[in-house]
Amino acid sequence: MDTTSNDIAAEWAATYRRGCPSRTVIEVLANKWALYVLGALRRYDRPMRFNELKRLLDGITQKMLTQTLRALERDGLVSRTVYPTVPPRVEYGLTALGIEAGRLTNAIGDWSVQHAQEILAARRGFDERATVEPAPVR
Amino acid sequence: MDTTSNDIAAEWAATYRRGCPSRTVIEVLANKWALYVLGALRRYDRPMRFNELKRLLDGITQKMLTQTLRALERDGLVSRTVYPTVPPRVEYGLTALGIEAGRLTNAIGDWSVQHAQEILAARRGFDERATVEPAPVR
DSSP, X not given: OOHHHHHHHHHHHHHTSTTOHHHHHHHHHSBHHHHHHHHHHHHHTSOBOHHHHHHHSTTOOHHHHHHHHHHXXXXXXXXXXXXXXXXXXXXXXXXXXXXXXXXXXXXXXXHHXXXXXXXXXXXXXXXXXXXXXXXXXX | OOHHHHHHHHHHHHHTSTTOHHHHHHHHHSBHHXXXXXXXXXXXXSOBOHHHHHHHSTTOOHXXXXXXXXXXXXXXXXXXXXXOSSSOEEEEEEOHHHHHHHHHHHHHHHHHHHTXXXXXXXXXXXXXXXXXXXXXXX
């Protein structure tokens, strides 16, 4: 490894140190529900209401969707607009920053779909080997 | 929204349905420790031993690193090589598929570092507003 690679690696290690602000940012995105919410808002390309998102994100609980939207709003990735109707209508959309983040999280989603069969085959092979081989040495 | 956007959205919704195989793949990557392990192996660009990864990934427990490496190996993203020394030396490296996945997860890491200040400022603003405004209507 040359000096440049060493520098890159050292910078990487510092970034991922516990307590480093960028790590708290990464951890908002490295979360399946954040990834799904950003992904849905970006793929549908329009603001959505809470119940529409909830229907779309199969398996999310009301509590988890509330927490996820709040975390994304807090980080400036999702905007929350209240319309003064009776009852008030609330819509969630992506900010400019959220559009960028959604592009990255959807790249992970697209890649996963593209390679799902390959990965599931690896998984089956691993599970078959695990049943015939002794426990591995770490 | 035109027909094409509707189609894209419908495809997106099907992909993210609970029980869809691609969702189980996404969820391996949408995990901070998987993101950090893939990121480290890709950034350092060489195989690593368990203890070296553990030192590098500040805050990870032995159990969590073991589980994460096993999940990534099971999915064919990480290779585990045992050298017949005494005691055996075990190294973890990226497979071709893992190199691709690491590129995507590092894109999220790089973006988070690049926008950390902006996101932290949004976070401070949100917390300040939260202390003066009444609880929001959902």
